[in-house]
Amino acid sequence: MSVNNQNPQQLNIELGEKEAEGIYSNLAIITHSPAEFVIDFTRVVPGVPKARVLSRIITTPQHAKMLLRALKDNIEKFEQRFGEINIDVQPTPQFGFINPDKEPIN
Numbered sequence: 580m581s582v583n584n585q586n587p588q589q590l591n592i593e594l595g596e597k598e599a600e601g602i603y604s605n606l607a608i609i610t611h612s613p614a615e616f617v618i619d620f621t622r623v624v625p626g627v628p629k630a631r632v633l634s635r636i637i638t639t640p641q642h643a644k645m646l647l648r649a650l651k652d653n654i655e656k657f658e659q660r661f662g663e664i665n666i667d668v669q670p671t672p673q674f675g676f677i678n679p680d681k682e683p684i685n
Contacts, residue, residue, distance in 0.1 A: 602633045616643040 604620035611617065617637050621630045638646070658664060 604633060606630065611640070611643075615639060 602620065602622075604622055606621045606623045608619045608621070609616065610619075615637055616639070617635065619632045620634045620636075621632050623630045654664065
């Protein structure tokens, strides 16, 4: 059996105008089952007791782990260029990325 060492096929990704604007999120709730990870992105505003999910990403455990690695790599590159990201200065500890089984990660 031979391995084909050709360059991977190029993927053209289209970005629509609405998606290009992006959505600001300061809270993500992550849950999982044996088959998938669900990441709900929302925005919490001080003084407003209600928040609505703005976007939901559902992915496989394998893709979730690949996302984790990609984020780790990009954070390391960011910190090399701009300095360490300090997460100890979060003014409102209830905001951040939350795993319902654990404490918030700030």
